[in-house]
Amino acid sequence: MAALLNQVFFPSTFQELFNAWNRFPGAVPYAGGTGLIRGQGKEILDLPPIILSLDKLEDLQRITRTERYLEIGAMVKLNQIIRIGKIVPEALTRCLEKIAGVQLRNIATIGGNICYPTRRLDVSAPLAALDAQFELRSTQSTRWISASRFSSLPGPTALNPQELLTRIRVPLDQWDYSIYKKFSSGRHLNSSEVMVFMMKTQKNVLTDIRVIFKTNTILRDKNSEAILIGKHLPLSNRIAADFVQSWETFLSGMPDVEELSKKELVNCIELNVYNLSE
Ligand SMILES: Cc1cc2nc3c(=O)[nH]c(=O)nc-3n(C[C@H](O)[C@H](O)[C@H](O)COP(=O)(O)OP(=O)(O)OC[C@H]3O[C@@H](n4cnc5c(N)ncnc54)[C@H](O)[C@@H]3O)c2cc1C
Numbered sequence: 628m629a630a631l632l633n634q635v636f637f638p639s640t641f642q643e644l645f646n647a648w649n650r651f652p653g654a655v656p657y658a659g660g661t662g663l664i665r666g667q668g669k670e671i672l673d674l675p676p677i678i679l680s681l682d683k684l685e686d687l688q689r690i691t692r693t694e695r696y697l698e699i700g701a702m703v704k705l706n707q708i709i710r711i712g713k714i715v716p717e718a719l720t721r722c723l724e725k726i727a728g729v730q731l732r733n734i735a736t737i738g739g740n741i742c743y744p745t746r747r748l749d750v751s752a753p754l755a756a757l758d759a760q761f762e763l764r765s766t767q768s769t770r771w772i773s774a775s776r777f778s779s780l781p782g783p784t785a786l787n788p789q790e791l792l793t794r795i796r797v798p799l800d801q802w803d804y805s806i807y808k809k810f811s812s813g814r815h816l817n818s819s820e821v822m823v824f825m826m827k828t829q830k831n832v833l834t835d836i837r838v839i840f841k842t843n844t845i846l847r848d849k850n851s852e853a854i855l856i857g858k859h860l861p862l863s864n865r866i867a868a869d870f871v872q873s874w875e876t877f878l879s880g881m882p883d884v885e886e887l888s889k890k891e892l893v894n895c896i897e898l899n900v901y902n903l904s905e
Pocket of ligand 1: 658737743744
């Protein structure tokens with residue numbers, strides 16, 4: 628009986644995967660395993676009793692590119708994405724480069740980072756800023772969900788039971804200014820805080836801006852962004868100050884965000900927006 632309770636499946640097709648998942652609804656997908664075994668310094672690892680290894684699903688390893696999108700399979704390793712080179716939007720590359728060390732990035736997958744069940748990891752911030760979409764597959768259907776919605780839904784995960792993340796579609800827009808900042812990683816053992824600040828310009832007019840702050844959720848304030856859209860560069864000091872003030876007001880309505888985090892974020896926003904001013 629014990630053998631029945633500890634099993635690892637290696638499906639090579641989605642049909643095999645979902646057949647096994649239907650038989651064992653509590654089975655857990657295993658990508659690189661770095662999240663599943665994180666923090667275990669023991670000789671014998673604690674693993675879920677029934678594992679669905681995603682290793683042999685070739686569709687999940689694919690990277691494809693069209694004129695408008697980069698499509699990344701959920702099993703693509705973090706370092707493989709960095710190595711694609713300069714077509715990868717800068718905010719995403721900078722984020723990946725700051726995740727742990729090279730050995731971990733050779734094993735950890737983008738799907739595992741997005742689907743980590745107990746907290747929001749770093750990749751969700753640039754993917755939300757870039758308007759990425761996730762393909763989610765279950766026995767019966769396939770659906771697409773935006774990265775920002777996936778990362779903002781309440782609860783430990785936006786995945787339905789027995790649902791698999793299969794593909795990440797990243798728009799290949801040209802962003803003229805991309806900043807990725809990771810805050811004081813030592814302060815929170817259980818969650819990191821990162822900011823993405825990106826903007827597009829056309830003939831010195833600011834045509835789009837995204838500022839995303841990730842704590843355990845994704846924060847974005849479209850009212851603040853509207854203050855800058857359509858303005859000429861360099862910005863006037865008054866408009867830069869209005870933008871900072873607007874973010875302060877937005878954050879004051881977020882009791883779950885620590886005061887120190889708010890201060891760090893506002894300082895960083897201030898620095899970046901005044902860089903664009905007279
Ligand atoms: C020392 C160390 C330092 C780290 N530092 C950072 C850091 O600075 N920033 C950061 O963001 N992360 C950090 N991490 C976390 C790391 O990025 C994640 O562990 C990793 O991305 C998870 O990927 P994985 O392929 O190993 O996933 P796994 O461990 O295999 O899976 C993680 C979870 O996702 C589920 N899952 C995996 N793939 C899918 C899928 N396709 N569909 C549905 N569910 C799926 C699994 O069932 C599991 O619950 C660190 C981890 C370690 C060990």
